[in-house]
Amino acid sequence: MSGPRRGVASEELRRHNLSTVLDRLHIAKELSRSELATQTGLNRSTIRDLIGELARLGLVVEDRGTTGTGPGRPSSVATIQPAGAVVLAVELEVDFMAVATVGLGGHIFDKVRVAHSAGPRTPLEIVEHLATLSAPLLQALPSDATIAGVGMAVAGVVRRQDGFVHVAPNLGWSNVPLAGMVSARLGFDRVMMANEADLGALAEYRRGTSGRNRHLIFVAGEVGVGIGIIYDGKPMLGAAGYAGEAGHTMVNPEGRMCRCGAIGCWETEVGEEALARLAGVSTEEAREGLTAEILRRAHAGDPEIFTALNELGRWLGVGIGNLINTFNPDLVVIGGFFQELYPFLEQSVNQSAQEMALTAPWLSVRIRRSELGGDSALIGASELVFAEVIANPTSFASHLPTSGSGELSPVTKDVG
Amino acid sequence: MSGPRRGVASEELRRHNLSTVLDRLHIAKELSRSELATQTGLNRSTIRDLIGELARLGLVVEDRGTTGTGPGRPSSVATIQPAGAVVLAVELEVDFMAVATVGLGGHIFDKVRVAHSAGPRTPLEIVEHLATLSAPLLQALPSDATIAGVGMAVAGVVRRQDGFVHVAPNLGWSNVPLAGMVSARLGFDRVMMANEADLGALAEYRRGTSGRNRHLIFVAGEVGVGIGIIYDGKPMLGAAGYAGEAGHTMVNPEGRMCRCGAIGCWETEVGEEALARLAGVSTEEAREGLTAEILRRAHAGDPEIFTALNELGRWLGVGIGNLINTFNPDLVVIGGFFQELYPFLEQSVNQSAQEMALTAPWLSVRIRRSELGGDSALIGASELVFAEVIANPTSFASHLPTSGSGELSPVTKDVG
DNA sequence: ACTAATTGTTCTAGCCTGCAACAAAAGTCG
């Protein structure tokens, strides 16, 4: 991420403060100037200036504050402007693709989710499909909307630097320069991607009920098993973006061969295939069919299913205990199909995680299921791009005039 | 660590730049002004000003540059002043205590290492012992030396926030407010501690031949097994400082009971006890005796030892593969007794790590033995405190005048 | 000795935030 330390000048200061204010507004959607001043520690006059600049950039609007909270002049309220920066968020799964237009503040303009037959598809087909799906969504955006870029959640091993898909087993891909292809086909410069567990973690941290815990682990059970890590409020992606492949850590040397080639990976004990095996269900059934079927039987009181879920929960707990010892997080969030099954897993997960974890890190951690539901990957994908916008609001909207009165100066339309 | 984002003013800018320059000088020991300007991107005039302030704080000295590299006026050279900030670095082990006085730039003024009989000792005894050992070292420092604080490496689970030893099994301690005790006994305000693996990682990153890799994992084999993590150039300590207890992650559900109470921890396969067991040596022998004995036999070509080391290396490699998949580091450094045995472990470690790791993260990682030798914990302990000094050079030396000409203004002596 | 190259030194301009003084807009209380 950041290189060795460099010196900075006043403009960097401005960028930082602008970014701080925009970040708070992005999360809270609206804040009064006085709330902003308190939260950031900046002076009234500085906040005024910063909000003015953000308004000029089209990222926020300011209204006269409403009254009611006590004596004193009501404070002006700054509201995030969703159309100021819109992300085309994409979730690419084995059996469906979801696309959404998400604006600043997390506002979802539109969303489509199209199932398709599972199995291998070429990257070109997928990109074409994406273009078809996204066109109407982009059309439907307000005319003053600015597209910030594309954020994608991909079930696979993705290099973050250039959005290169090293391998995506369920899609049958390897070595696909996906970001470049999407960029070329859709015509957007900024195309960012990461795997769904990383993005689930980001979504939980930014938009979940994480209570602003700054160290969290998101455990995603999909076809494979992966984790996303937020360390000190930032995504921990590793040197190349491959971090979080905890599904492929050995927990059982006497276990089964994993599709990665190694033996006894965590995934072989808690992945979807393990679930099907334990429950005595054919793997042929589709993913959603499987969990639905198991939930149905569990609610019906099928004892075989309880045994299976207890066994799965036990292994899930062991892995989570391992993660607690390794990372010392203050929150572990359960996502993917684990989340759907969690009521039946909770007890065994807690028990075996506690057995595994050392006392000290165990005492300060909470384990919770995700509450974002199925949108978690899309939200994370959008936040990936928003992070860039927020880090440098000015350069993002560099086509706009950066000085002069907002109301008076005419905005030059792009020609071409 | 850092809380939610706050706004900053110009003083913060200054602090950042001062810190940047001091950091570079701390690592390089001396740099010309022009080198600093190039590296930091700051202007000549700014560098001059910053160096001036650091000189006034007594942290660097400036000399006329030596000539020789080409035409042009020689650039002044700033040299780090070791006595400007001296850390009392302490390594607390089961069978010995090491104490050193380390100055800025990593200069070691003095060092003592005293063996004592293993086994439980009370915290009070240890603190008293430390006071006795450190007194002559502090006496021997130059009269103008400023003590920055105490940094300690402790073999145990330590809360970084307040230096609270949650548990240190080999010392027989639990719930010891060690930092507070040391602070009270020695009279230094700043007492910081962490476990030896965290500090080994820090030492490797700051003073090892890490090649400035910003993502590294240090694997420390002592009585227990722990890892230290550097993520993006910063120590990753977790929410409370307990991160890195990878020795207590399950790798073998059919394995042995660990002293932590769980079954099949990595430590039970690669820790010192496992080594003794595999080699058929009594655990009674002291730590150093054990590795020396095994090295002797290995050099003599004892086939039983080769089998034992291969088995240990295999498990070590599995765990390292797990870590590579989880963290995607660009460097793994082998420390502790693993480092001493590494020539005999290397092959099996590499083989099983490669089998375990996914292709993508495996291709970009290197595995190397530590080259810092036995000083790694002491160096890390000093860097822990130096990080604080470097983060805020001005407030560190707040007793000195912060303005006016360095040569002319008299320094007020502390009274009392 | 003269020239080119590089860096130190000094002064000024520009950016940014904080502060103080005043104005504006609410609630409160008699």
Added chain:
DNA sequence: CGACTTTTGTTGCAGGCTAGAACAATTAGT
């Protein structure tokens, strides 16, 4: 209903910090 209190917006100024330009200093090369 009006004076008072409280809180916040507005504005102009001061202060801190870095960049840049102009000039001086110092060295190598010819």
